[in-house]
Amino acid sequence: MNDMRLIDRKTTMNEIKIAAEGVDVFYGESHALKDVSVDIEERTVTAFIGPSGCGKSTFLRCLNRMNDTIPTARVTGRITLDGEDIYAPSVDPVQLRAKVGMVFQKPNPFPKSIYDNVAYGPRIHGLSRNKAELDEIVENSLRRAALWDEAKDRLAEPGTGLSGGQQQRLCIARAVATAPEVLLMDEPCSALDPIATAQVEELIDELRQNFSVVIVTHSMQQAARVSQKTAFFHLGHLVEYDDTDTIFQNPRDTRTESYITGRIG
Amino acid sequence: MPTTWLILAIAALAALGFVAGRARAMTSAGGDARRLHSLPAYYGWNVALTVLTPALGLFVLWMLVQPFLVDRHVTGLIPDSAIGQGSSRGLVMSDVRRVAEGLSVLEARGADADDIAAMTPEALQDEMAAVGVALGTPMTPAVKAAAEAYRAETDGWRTWMGVAVLAAALGGLALSWRMTDKDFRARNTVERGILFMLLGAALVAILTTLGIVLSMLFETANFFEAYPWQKFFLGTNWAPDFRGNSELAILPLLWGTLYISLIALLVAVPIGLFAAIYLSEYATKRVRTLAKPAIEILAGIPTIVYGLFALITVGPMLRDWLAQPLGFGNSSSSVMTAGLVMGIMLIPFVSSLSDDIINAVPQSLRDGSYGLGATQSETIKQVIVPAALPGIVGAILLAASRAIGETMIVVLGAGAAAAQFNQGLGEVVNPFQAMTTITVKIVSQLTGDTDFSSPETLVAFALGLTLFVITLGLNVLALWIVRRYREQYE
Ligand SMILES: Nc1ncnc2c1ncn2[C@@H]1O[C@H](COP(=O)(O)OP(=O)(O)OP(=O)(O)O)[C@@H](O)[C@H]1O
Ligand SMILES: [Mg+2]
Numbered sequence: 001m002n003d004m005r006l007i008d009r010k011t012t013m014n015e016i017k018i019a020a021e022g023v024d025v026f027y028g029e030s031h032a033l034k035d036v037s038v039d040i041e042e043r044t045v046t047a048f049i050g051p052s053g054c055g056k057s058t059f060l061r062c063l064n065r066m067n068d069t070i071p072t073a074r075v076t077g078r079i080t081l082d083g084e085d086i087y088a089p090s091v092d093p094v095q096l097r098a099k100v101g102m103v104f105q106k107p108n109p110f111p112k113s114i115y116d117n118v119a120y121g122p123r124i125h126g127l128s129r130n131k132a133e134l135d136e137i138v139e140n141s142l143r144r145a146a147l148w149d150e151a152k153d154r155l156a157e158p159g160t161g162l163s164g165g166q167q168q169r170l171c172i173a174r175a176v177a178t179a180p181e182v183l184l185m186d187e188p189c190s191a192l193d194p195i196a197t198a199q200v201e202e203l204i205d206e207l208r209q210n211f212s213v214v215i216v217t218h219s220m221q222q223a224a225r226v227s228q229k230t231a232f233f234h235l236g237h238l239v240e241y242d243d244t245d246t247i248f249q250n251p252r253d254t255r256t257e258s259y260i261t262g263r264i265g
Numbered sequence: 266m267p268t269t270w271l272i273l274a275i276a277a278l279a280a281l282g283f284v285a286g287r288a289r290a291m292t293s294a295g296g297d298a299r300r301l302h303s304l305p306a307y308y309g310w311n312v313a314l315t316v317l318t319p320a321l322g323l324f325v326l327w328m329l330v331q332p333f334l335v336d337r338h339v340t341g342l343i344p345d346s347a348i349g350q351g352s353s354r355g356l357v358m359s360d361v362r363r364v365a366e367g368l369s370v371l372e373a374r375g376a377d378a379d380d381i382a383a384m385t386p387e388a389l390q391d392e393m394a395a396v397g398v399a400l401g402t403p404m405t406p407a408v409k410a411a412a413e414a415y416r417a418e419t420d421g422w423r424t425w426m427g428v429a430v431l432a433a434a435l436g437g438l439a440l441s442w443r444m445t446d447k448d449f450r451a452r453n454t455v456e457r458g459i460l461f462m463l464l465g466a467a468l469v470a471i472l473t474t475l476g477i478v479l480s481m482l483f484e485t486a487n488f489f490e491a492y493p494w495q496k497f498f499l500g501t502n503w504a505p506d507f508r509g510n511s512e513l514a515i516l517p518l519l520w521g522t523l524y525i526s527l528i529a530l531l532v533a534v535p536i537g538l539f540a541a542i543y544l545s546e547y548a549t550k551r552v553r554t555l556a557k558p559a560i561e562i563l564a565g566i567p568t569i570v571y572g573l574f575a576l577i578t579v580g581p582m583l584r585d586w587l588a589q590p591l592g593f594g595n596s597s598s599s600v601m602t603a604g605l606v607m608g609i610m611l612i613p614f615v616s617s618l619s620d621d622i623i624n625a626v627p628q629s630l631r632d633g634s635y636g637l638g639a640t641q642s643e644t645i646k647q648v649i650v651p652a653a654l655p656g657i658v659g660a661i662l663l664a665a666s667r668a669i670g671e672t673m674i675v676v677l678g679a680g681a682a683a684a685q686f687n688q689g690l691g692e693v694v695n696p697f698q699a700m701t702t703i704t705v706k707i708v709s710q711l712t713g714d715t716d717f718s719s720p721e722t723l724v725a726f727a728l729g730l731t732l733f734v735i736t737l738g739l740n741v742l743a744l745w746i747v748r749r750y751r752e753q754y755e
Contacts (some may be wrong), residue, residue: 009382014327064631064636066635066636069631069632069635070635088615094635094638094639094640095638097635097636097637097638097639098637098638099638101636101637101638102637104629104632104633104636106629108579108627108629108630108632110630110633110634110648110651110652110653111630111651111652120634120637120639120647121638122638124639124643124647125638131509171633174633174637175636177636178637178638255401
């Protein structure tokens with residue numbers, strides 16, 4: 001653990017952006033997530049770690065109500081964004097997802113041009129007044145996702161023609177272009193090489209200036225490098241949630257310790 | 266039934282060969298299948314196939330060639346004097362074949378061969394009529410003699426065929442049985458044999474298409490010898506006249522075809538596409554399992570039934586409610602009638618294929634769009650339909666080639682009168698005017714007394730070939746578009 005580049009962490013307590021209380025998720029009969037309570041702070045990177053199938057993606061999808069699109073999924077409990085219940089009948093999930101953006105585990109660019117992929121969100125939400133503004137949003141987003149240099153000469157080419165790692169960065173750019181308040185990232189770097197990973201981590205750190213970022217990762221090093229808070233999930237339970245330093249250097253639960261030292265997985 | 270026995274004998278030999286080949290291979294490996302090059306069954310199949318292939322090949326070849334040779338020989342036996350006024354050698358030969366067939370029927374019913382040989386032709390003709398073999402012309406002694414020769418030769422050759430085929434089967438058996446040995450590469454040989462069988466099947470389909478095109482090309486060439494191609498392609502009037510001096514221009518028919526197809530597509534594409542979007546994106550699973558087959562029933566209705574619907578319901582309704590009040594004419598057969606009904610017929614073609622294609626759009630694209638805060642309708646409009654568009658276009662083009670080839674609905678819905686370009690453009694573009702298509706005219710030029718040398722008949726082939734080229738072009742375009750679509754998702 002000594003070789004890790006630990007970012008100096010804010011010790012001051014931030015305001016709470018998303019608060020989840022007693023969240024349970026069922027897929028049909030199977031109980032995928034059990035009584036999870038987490039407070040996600042403003043201007044903070046929160047990492048979700050845990051073995052495969054433990055419910056990280058499931059919990060992430062609760063935060064922007066993507067589980068609504070799965071017919072068998074049922075969510076109970078209370079999740080608030082800025083103090084408002086996001087599962088209240090008055091809340092439009094579409095509006096919510098514009099505020100809580102998401103990058104998926106597998107890259108899923110639209111079969112459109114690179115430009116149109118990035119411009120998709122801004123166009124839908126009317127974020128630009130004219131073409132020049134849109135161009136600027138697209139360029140900025142691609143730069144932040146570390147894709148601009150590779151893509152600037154082929155903006156009109158289909159996004160599906162990019163390599164897997166480039167596609168994932170395109171999806172990040174697409175999410176950033178929508179200017180969300182919270183960005184949920186489900187293993188965004190699993191298809192990236194170390195250079196692109198470093199660039200995405202830089203982006204995450206930069207986003208932290210204004211947004212909350214929640215990142216699911218299988219890389220302990222990555223969690224330690226980019227996050228200030230870490231939540232450890234195991235078999236549908238939230239086992240431990242604390243400052244990243246505490247989790248990695250001083251975990252309270254033996255399961256957490258076993259996992260981060262590579263004994264359970 | 267010697268032929269049946271022959272086939273059975275070959276099959277039995279093949280079965281025997283299978284067992285024997287397998288056993289021999291096992292013996293050569295000392296009873297241990299692991300020491301064989303291939304699995305034991307392959308040795309069996311190798312022998313069986315070596316029995317079947319040459320024997321059946323020879324059999325088929327013989328059956329094809331023999332009638333041809335016998336025909337040629339017997340034709341030469343008929344004296345010129347036996348060919349009556351206004352008849353021809355070919356017509357007499359067809360009588361000969363018919364009598365020969367009658368002779369077989371009589372013998373099969375137990376008539377004595379010597380009795381038949383002694384009968385006069387008239388008596389024989391009566392005898393045959395009694396068992397249902399009727400002749401058009403009175404039988405002459407020459408025809409009777411030729412028929413007897415025909416039968417004798419056919420039977421003689423048949424016997425030789427049996428011998429030859431059996432010899433081939435036995436030869437194959439002996440050869441492959443001797444080859445069978447534990448080191449023999451039986452699997453490779455069998456797989457090669459099967460490969461050729463598959464190739465043969467594919468070739469049959471391709472060669473048939475080629476044959477169709479060639480025969481059409483041949484007749485079309487004949488047509489253009491009798492009628493100038495400039496007038497066919499560039500003329501504007503369709504007025505066939507079997508007494509000669511016809512005007513046979515394709516334009517009025519092509520216009521009718523395209524006009525009716527266009528209206529059909531204008532009906533079928535939006536309805537089919539919207540139905541597909543509803544079914545794949547909005548309908549619950551229950552509705553979908555009920556509605557999809559219900560729509561597909563439309564595809565199972567015979568086109569003649571659609572034609573009747575056009576004739577007795579849609580046509581009069583359009584005339585009484587639209588055409589007459591609006592002053593567009595008073596014909597119940599109209600482009601509109603046929604187009605509407607054909608459009609209904611095409612709905613399932615568009616909806617079913619589009620539905621499959623929309624369903625094949627990966628869920629991750631929908632998730633990606635929802636994850637950016639898009640609504641369901643934005644997602645459908647901006648992600649799903651564009652992603653499925655090439656496939657949808659393919660479906661539309663397939664529907665279009667169906668529409669262009671449709672005949673029944675047109676005859677009953679739009680009539681059989683070609684568009685009249687000399688009556689002014691207004692008449693030609695009036696959708697409540699009766700009009701007809703290429704396919705309908707092909708049928709009408711070929712029905713009734715036809716003489717395959719007049720341009721009025723031969724024009725059907727030129728029309729058919731043009732139609733074939735158009736639909737082929739559409740299909741190729743559809744395939745090309747669908748292929749490009751596939752490439753987009755790896
Ligand atoms: N759509 C679904 N339908 C039914 N069960 C599901 C569905 N999605 C996930 N599950 C189940 O819920 C549990 C948690 O899955 P989830 O995808 O949240 O795991 P994860 O922690 O993200 O794993 P990974 O690290 O492999 O991505 C698993 O047991 C999984 O089988
Ligand atoms: Mg996951």
